Amino acid sequence: MLKRTFFYTFILVIASSCSKESSEVYVPVLKPIEIPRLFENLLIAPIVPSNNPQTEEGILLGKKLFFDPILSANNTQSCSSCHDPQFAFADNKKFSEGIDGKLGNRNSMPLFNMAWNFDEKFFWNGRSNSIEEQALEPVRNPVEMHNTWVKAMASLQDNLQYPDLFFAAFGTRKIDSTLVAKALAQFERTLISSSAKFDKYLAGTAQLTASELSGFNVFMNEAKGDCFHCHGSDKNPLWTDNKFHNNGLDNFPSKGLESVTGNSSDRGKFKTPSIRNLAFTTPYMHDGRFATIDAVINHYSEGLKTSRTIDPLIKKVEQGGVQLSPKEKADLKAFLLTLSDNDFIKNAAFQN
Amino acid sequence: MVLAVLLVSCEKKEINEPTTFVTVQFSHNWDETAVTKADFNTVKFVNANGNRLSIERLRYLISNITLTNAENTPLQIKAYNLVDVGEKTGFNLQSDNPIPEGNYTLSFTFGLNAANNRDGVYQDLNSVSFNVPKMLGGGYHFMQLDGKYLLANTQLANFNYHVIRAADITDPINMVLQDTSFKVNLGEVTIKNNAIVEIKMNISEWFKNPNTWNLNILNTVLMPNFNAQLLMNENGKSVFSLGTVIP
Numbered sequence: 001m002l003k004r005t006f007f008y009t010f011i012l013v014i015a016s017s018c019s020k021e022s023s024e025v026y027v028p029v030l031k032p033i034e035i036p037r038l039f040e041n042l043l044i045a046p047i048v049p050s051n052n053p054q055t056e057e058g059i060l061l062g063k064k065l066f067f068d069p070i071l072s073a074n075n076t077q078s079c080s081s082c083h084d085p086q087f088a089f090a091d092n093k094k095f096s097e098g099i100d101g102k103l104g105n106r107n108s109m110p111l112f113n114m115a116w117n118f119d120e121k122f123f124w125n126g127r128s129n130s131i132e133e134q135a136l137e138p139v140r141n142p143v144e145m146h147n148t149w150v151k152a153m154a155s156l157q158d159n160l161q162y163p164d165l166f167f168a169a170f171g172t173r174k175i176d177s178t179l180v181a182k183a184l185a186q187f188e189r190t191l192i193s194s195s196a197k198f199d200k201y202l203a204g205t206a207q208l209t210a211s212e213l214s215g216f217n218v219f220m221n222e223a224k225g226d227c228f229h230c231h232g233s234d235k236n237p238l239w240t241d242n243k244f245h246n247n248g249l250d251n252f253p254s255k256g257l258e259s260v261t262g263n264s265s266d267r268g269k270f271k272t273p274s275i276r277n278l279a280f281t282t283p284y285m286h287d288g289r290f291a292t293i294d295a296v297i298n299h300y301s302e303g304l305k306t307s308r309t310i311d312p313l314i315k316k317v318e319q320g321g322v323q324l325s326p327k328e329k330a331d332l333k334a335f336l337l338t339l340s341d342n343d344f345i346k347n348a349a350f351q352n
Numbered sequence: 353m354v355l356a357v358l359l360v361s362c363e364k365k366e367i368n369e370p371t372t373f374v375t376v377q378f379s380h381n382w383d384e385t386a387v388t389k390a391d392f393n394t395v396k397f398v399n400a401n402g403n404r405l406s407i408e409r410l411r412y413l414i415s416n417i418t419l420t421n422a423e424n425t426p427l428q429i430k431a432y433n434l435v436d437v438g439e440k441t442g443f444n445l446q447s448d449n450p451i452p453e454g455n456y457t458l459s460f461t462f463g464l465n466a467a468n469n470r471d472g473v474y475q476d477l478n479s480v481s482f483n484v485p486k487m488l489g490g491g492y493h494f495m496q497l498d499g500k501y502l503l504a505n506t507q508l509a510n511f512n513y514h515v516i517r518a519a520d521i522t523d524p525i526n527m528v529l530q531d532t533s534f535k536v537n538l539g540e541v542t543i544k545n546n547a548i549v550e551i552k553m554n555i556s557e558w559f560k561n562p563n564t565w566n567l568n569i570l571n572t573v574l575m576p577n578f579n580a581q582l583l584m585n586e587n588g589k590s591v592f593s594l595g596t597v598i599p
Contacts, residue, residue, distance in 0.1 A: 042472060044479045118479060220485035222514075222575045228485055235472040235483040265393035309393075312408050312498035312510040315572055 026171035028055035033115055036194035038202060038237050046115035046189070052132060052182045054189060057169040062187025065180060067352040070159065071138075071152050072099050072145035079138065079184070082108040085350050088277035088341075089191060094288030098143040107288035109273065110281045112193040112344065117242045124270045124286040126244060127260045131185040136177060149177040156180070191350060193276055194237065195343040198335075202234060208338060215335025218328050222315075225300070225322060225332055229313045230272050239276045239339060244269035245311040248304035249285060256286070267309045279340040293336060297329050371450035375548045376417060376458075378435050378443050379595060380410070383556045389438055395502060399559035403567040405501040405511070407555070410437040412495035412515075413482065415464050415533075417445060419456035419543065427451050432464065434477065453544040460551075462588055463494030463533035469517055488575050489519030489529055497558065501567040511571040513558060515588065518581035530578070532585040538594040550595030557591040558584070 031054050033046050048054060065071065066079045082096040083089040089111035095103040106124050114122075120130050128134035138144040139152050156162045156175045163173035170179050198216075200206035208216070218225040220233060230247075232239040244257040246268035253268025260266075270286040284290040290299065301324040304310075306317045315322050324332065344350075380387040382397050387407070395406045415432035427447075435442035463469070469491035472478060482493050497513040520528035541549055559565035563583045574580045 042475060042478045044475050116479075217487055220487055222485075222488065223573045226573075228483075229481070232481055233483055233485060235478045236481050241481045306508075308508070310510070312500060312512060314510065317510060318507075 024167065026167065028057045028169060028171075030054065031056045031059060033189055034192070036192060036199075038194055038199055039116065042235055042237060043116060044118070047118065047120060048115060048189065049130065049132070052185060054186050055169060057165070058183050058186040059190055061165045061169045062183035062185070064165065065184055066187050070155050071147060071180075073147040073151065074099050075155075077145050080352060082138075082144070083111050085347075085352075086280065086345055088112060088193070088280040088345055089350075090281045092282060094283050096144070098141070099146050100143075102143040104141075104143045106286055107283060109271075110277060111188055112191045112276065113238055113274065114191065115189045116238050119242055121242065121244075121271065125256050125260050126271060131188055132178075132181040135181040135184040135188070139177075152180070153177060191344075193341040193344040196276060196339045196341040198234075198338040199237065199341075201338070202237070209334065211331045211334040212338050213335075214328075215331035215333065218324065218332045219335055224324065224328060226313070226315050227275075227300075227332075230311075231275050238274060240272045240274040242272060244271055245313070246270075246307065246309045247300075248306065248310050248314050248317060249289070249299070251305045251307055253307055253309070254287075265309060268307060269309065269311075275336060276339045277341055277344065278336050280345055293333050294329070297324065297332055300324075301329065370453045370544070372453050372544055373450050373546050374419070374429065374447045374543050375546070376429060376445040377548055377550050377595075378553065379550055380437055380553045380555060383554060387437070387555060389440060392438060395500065395508070397556070399556060399567065400561075400564045401559065401566045403501045403559075403565075405499050405567065406508075407497065407499040408438075409496055409498040410555070411435065411439075411480075411482070411493070412497075412553075413463055413477070413492060414536075415461045415468060417458075417460040419451065419458055419541070421452070421454060421456050427456075432468075432474070434480070434482065436480075451543065455540055455542050458538045458541050458549060458551075458594065459535060460538075461533050461535050462592070463515065463517075464492060465533045466517075466529075466531040469531070469533070484516045484575065487524065488521065489517050489527065491517055494533065497555070501571065503568075509571060511567050512574060513584070514575050515584045516575055516581060518578050518585070519576070520578040521576055528578075530582070532581050534585060534589055536589075536592045538592065541594065541597050545599045548596075548598040550597070552593045552595040553591055554593070555591075558587050561587060561590045563587050 033048060033054055069075045069078045077099045082091045084091060091108035094107060095105060096108050097103055114131055122128040122134040139147050139149060153175050162175060166175050166179060167173045169183055197206050201208050219227045230241050230245055246253060255267060257266035257269040258264060278293055282291060284296050290296045300321050302320040304314060304317050304321045310317060392407050395404050397405050399405060411434060413432060413434050417429045417433060418426045420426045429447045430445050433442050433445055471486060471490040477492055484491050484493055493514055493516055495515040499511055500508040501511050503509050518530040518532050563586055570580055
């Protein structure tokens with residue numbers, strides 16, 4: 001009798017287990033990127049892969065994964081450990097520390113407006129070809145989360161919440177790294193920064209000071225800062241070209257883009273970071289060598305170092321830089337700070 | 353009877369007029385030696401002034417690419433096209449609709465004319481940062497030709513041959529603008545059987561004709577240089593030519 005009861009109970013469990021997934025309806029709610037009016041007016045459409053549309057469930061899952069240390073080998077580090085919302089999703093350290101206390105050798109890049117990276121080259125050296133591809137790397141990087149995807153997937157699979165969340169987002173409870181990356185990418189595509197003072201100035205809802213306006217002119221003047229050729233403008237509010245340049249940091253630069261292309265003419269070329277949110281993303285450059293905005297301005301003004309692959313757009317290299325006056329430097333800094341988006345770093349939707 | 357013949361004649365012409373697509377391709381050379389991205393980043397060119405130079409970036413904008421038939425009716429193939437040699441984009445243009453086979457004159461405008469060179473209105477050009485700052489006249493670049501040239505002491509120096517609408521910004525409030533776009537007429541082409549028409553750019557002409565370009569003098573910060581823009585405009589007129597037409 002006991003044996004028979006056990007048998008029927010076993011069958012019932014299997015039946016209910018099977019019916020759970022098959023009878024549940026997978027109906028994700030599409031949630032397209034909310035394109036800021038400024039971007040809509042000036043830029044082409046953001047890139048969302050057809051095989052990973054934005055959904056409410058996918059974004060929710062991606063956000064949970066982003067802030068959850070479960071992806072790291074010892075459950076101590078999440079994506080947000082090195083991409084902190086208060087620092088515009090960058091790190092305030094020169095190099096971030098992995099779970100074993102080891103340091104990387106690149107400054108953590110801020111995360112925003114990533115769907116408008118039209119070339120889809122991510123990382124300082126452009127080694128990833130999509131946000132989804134980029135999201136796979138930190139988990140297995142020995143100086144970051146130092147995990148394996150097999151273990152990370154098992155941790156998620158064994159978790160009480162994640163299988164259901166994956167079903168809601170992707171229609172399956174079988175978790176794999178591709179789906180993790182897709183969810184993270186969906187969340188990251190929602191990280192949009194477009195509410196800085198300068199954005200409001202362009203929309204006609206804020207005024208710039210005389211110093212800020214002068215600084216904008218330094219930025220846009222080819223005979224002065226000549227920043228616009230690489231760092232966007234009032235007509236390209238991404239404030240980056242998302243291309244790779246050698247900006248004269250060293251006489252003997254490290255490989256940069258060359259490490260990906262194998263082309264020696266790409267030596268020392270690193271991705272142009274956006275100058276949005278500079279106030280929150282210190283330190284600066286691919287190796288975090290400059291602690292302040294002033295140091296960055298001084299570099300372009302008188303600190304340039306020439307090399308074979310220095311970008312032709314870098315002006316007056318022979319003189320060390322564009323030789324800005326103290327007032328021009330102060331004005332330029334004042335303008336740069338108008339690109340600080342406090343609404344972005346405080347956006348409740350982006351917090352843990 | 354006459355009316356009937358006329359009607360038949362007209363009807364016959366309408367039915368039988370063959371149409372075809374046309375593709376315009378862009379190629380680049382330095383005095384007939386082909387230039388591609390593979391030739392970038394090496395000091396391998398010598399301009400008319402004797403400056404040895406390399407090319408690291410070449411992007412240019414042409415507009416109103418048009419075939420004009422014998423009745424002087426223009427058929428625009430595309431409103432504008434940005435060619436980026438380094439990124440290998442913009443090399444091929446295909447007509448959106450089939451056009452009647454026949455003989456046409458092929459023409460385009462280098463850059464954007466004054467009416468079309470409006471600040472910030474082209475999203476695709478904004479997205480690749482091809483704008484010209486308002487304080488330098490606004491609108492868009494017509495060309496960015498960047499590279500390095502050899503100084504007398506064998507050191508390399510940068511040059512930026514950036515073509516834009518000429519702007520005298522001496523008085524920023526009353527800026528003087530002069531349109532430096534120009535029409536290029538490449539002559540007659542026969543369009544049939546999905547023709548492919550080649551437009552050639554001889555890059556060396558930017559440094560040669562009629563103004564011999566001395567990179568030791570005119571190298572960078574040429575955008576606010578009104579006179580340099582006029583010289584570029586003059587030199588640009590011999591840059592383009594018609595290449596092969598297939599079939």
